[in-house]
Amino acid sequence: MNCLEVRIKIIQFLFGELTIVELVEMHRHLAECAACRLEKEAVEILLSGMNCIQECEPVPPDIKEKIYLKLAEDL
Numbered sequence: 001m002n003c004l005e006v007r008i009k010i011i012q013f014l015f016g017e018l019t020i021v022e023l024v025e026m027h028r029h030l031a032e033c034a035a036c037r038l039e040k041e042a043v044e045i046l047l048s049g050m051n052c053i054q055e056c057e058p059v060p061p062d063i064k065e066k067i068y069l070k071l072a073e074d075l
Helices: 001-013 021-033 034-055 064-075
Strands: none
Touching: 001 021, 001 034, 021 034, 021 064
C-alpha cells in the first residue's frame, strides 16, 4: 500500500471496515511511514472531537460520506 492508498483508507481503517489483507498492508505501511502515521493520528483526533460534539448536537447521518468526499478533494 502506498501513501495515497493509505490516506484514502484511513477512515475505513479507523471504523474497522478494511479486509484482513488491507488491514495487514495498512499496519505495515504505518509502521514504516511517519507522514501517514501523523495523518492517521490527525484523523483520530478529528473523530474524537466529533464524538465530543455528538454529545451536544446530533451528527448528521451522512457525515461519513462527507468526510470521504472532503478527503478525496484534498488528495
